[in-house]
Amino acid sequence: MAKARIQFICQNCGSAHQRWAGKCDSCGEWNTLVEEGTSGGIGSGPGSLKSARKGRPVTLTSLDGDIEDAPRIVSGIGELDRATGGGFVRGSALLIGGDPGIGKSTLLTQAAAALASRGHRVVYVSGEEAVAQIRLRAQRLGVASSPVELAAETNVEDILATIADGKRPDLIIIDSIQTLWTDLADSAPGTVTQVRASSQAMIRYAKSTGAAVVLVGHVTKEGQIAGPRVVEHMVDGVLYFEGEGGHHFRILRTVKNRFGPTDEIGVFEMSDKGLREVANPSELFLGERHAKAPGAAVFAAIEGTRPVLVEIQALVAASTLGTPRRAVVGWDSSRLSMILAVLEAHCGVRFGQHDVYLNVAGGYRISEPAADLAVASALVSSLTGIALPADCVYFGEISLSGAVRPVAHAQQRLKEAEKLGFGRAVLPSGSGELAGGIGAGSFQPTALADLVARIAGSRRSRAEETD
Ligand code: TYD
Ligand code: MG
Numbered sequence: 001m002a003k004a005r006i007q008f009i010c011q012n013c014g015s016a017h018q019r020w021a022g023k024c025d026s027c028g029e030w031n032t033l034v035e036e037g038t039s040g041g042i043g044s045g046p047g048s049l050k051s052a053r054k055g056r057p058v059t060l061t062s063l064d065g066d067i068e069d070a071p072r073i074v075s076g077i078g079e080l081d082r083a084t085g086g087g088f089v090r091g092s093a094l095l096i097g098g099d100p101g102i103g104k105s106t107l108l109t110q111a112a113a114a115l116a117s118r119g120h121r122v123v124y125v126s127g128e129e130a131v132a133q134i135r136l137r138a139q140r141l142g143v144a145s146s147p148v149e150l151a152a153e154t155n156v157e158d159i160l161a162t163i164a165d166g167k168r169p170d171l172i173i174i175d176s177i178q179t180l181w182t183d184l185a186d187s188a189p190g191t192v193t194q195v196r197a198s199s200q201a202m203i204r205y206a207k208s209t210g211a212a213v214v215l216v217g218h219v220t221k222e223g224q225i226a227g228p229r230v231v232e233h234m235v236d237g238v239l240y241f242e243g244e245g246g247h248h249f250r251i252l253r254t255v256k257n258r259f260g261p262t263d264e265i266g267v268f269e270m271s272d273k274g275l276r277e278v279a280n281p282s283e284l285f286l287g288e289r290h291a292k293a294p295g296a297a298v299f300a301a302i303e304g305t306r307p308v309l310v311e312i313q314a315l316v317a318a319s320t321l322g323t324p325r326r327a328v329v330g331w332d333s334s335r336l337s338m339i340l341a342v343l344e345a346h347c348g349v350r351f352g353q354h355d356v357y358l359n360v361a362g363g364y365r366i367s368e369p370a371a372d373l374a375v376a377s378a379l380v381s382s383l384t385g386i387a388l389p390a391d392c393v394y395f396g397e398i399s400l401s402g403a404v405r406p407v408a409h410a411q412q413r414l415k416e417a418e419k420l421g422f423g424r425a426v427l428p429s430g431s432g433e434l435a436g437g438i439g440a441g442s443f444q445p446t447a448l449a450d451l452v453a454r455i456a457g458s459r460r461s462r463a464e465e466t467d
Contacts, residue, residue: 123163
């Protein structure tokens, strides 16, 4: 038998080293190398040569063939089903990542209960909490009577032996993969090798039996903790459960999905009785709006397939610093620099002596370039002290030349704005016909300078006062 070989595995990126070092060569992180044994095949990559085994022929098959059951298990929790692309897929593995305490266990307890009461066999395996704690949570959620099968266990072999008993489960929830360990790997639970080997065993089980497996993984903002990052490429789907401290809403974001669209989001609100679905996120994000203040613009965003209205707030204040401060929450800071540069270069708006703060209200995070126009409007509004019209939404991309460029889904954005009582829009020209309620007072600039002139001109007398 081959001698067990010692390797040092980086807990950040998973790369293997022959010798210990203070710094990982691959990812540059310090103090992340941990000694792990590699007997049992895990981690013995192509580098370690064993005597070749003669292959066993497998049966080849055709693309066309019978598929058992309905391929998806619908949970009935609309926002969750939306994020997974229509329900959990049989025979697939899904990773749900998120900060500790964000509500992953709560969400999955609710999903498990919903599925179990519809007659599916659901097994919930918790390695983090005792059975009593999970029961307590279930009571709080009002789902204690649903027939979910519960276990507090961390050994993969024991878990697999347990679920092999009786009817094959439709859904298995493992909370969390950081606590799992398998006899096949020697290292301690929570290390990359263990997480990878245990996940692999669960994924193999899912593929071979057709059960859906959900793995929970804790991850910090930087994704440094051993686990989720190395598992991401092994699973069929990755969802991230996010939320901002101090806000009650949570967003379930699809990052990877082999069986459906990505960039889809599910929106929830954490209440004292668990997570509540938020069917209309715009109302939530616009809830605390103070429309009359300068520096606020409402952006009509698209998240996945649905429109979401959010408020963008800017504060431009005279700076005493040599290098003025630029601070952004909820948006890309290099994108802000770009917008500031375009405003300076093409519109004659100067920010060189000003600190600029930008915030997306409600703790929401925007990744679309379509927010450019709303950001630019908020910045100009704050600088000039002129409040933007309260019933106006903004969207459009700005190019480096100062032109306003069309963005996708203009009609969907307008329809959502109309539904929420907005009467006008500032949008790129060529976005198609304006919907019924939105029209009069709308503006379709081709250049950003036109919009700046319009904002500054809307209350010229006051602008002159503040200058
Ligand atoms: P939890 O699901 O345990 O988080 P995770 O599994 O992601 O670590 O949720 C923990 C938080 O949610 C905790 O701070 C309490 C809060 N919570 C509520 O506000 N209402 C509820 O009904 C429940 C069950 C939890
Ligand atoms: Mg938990």
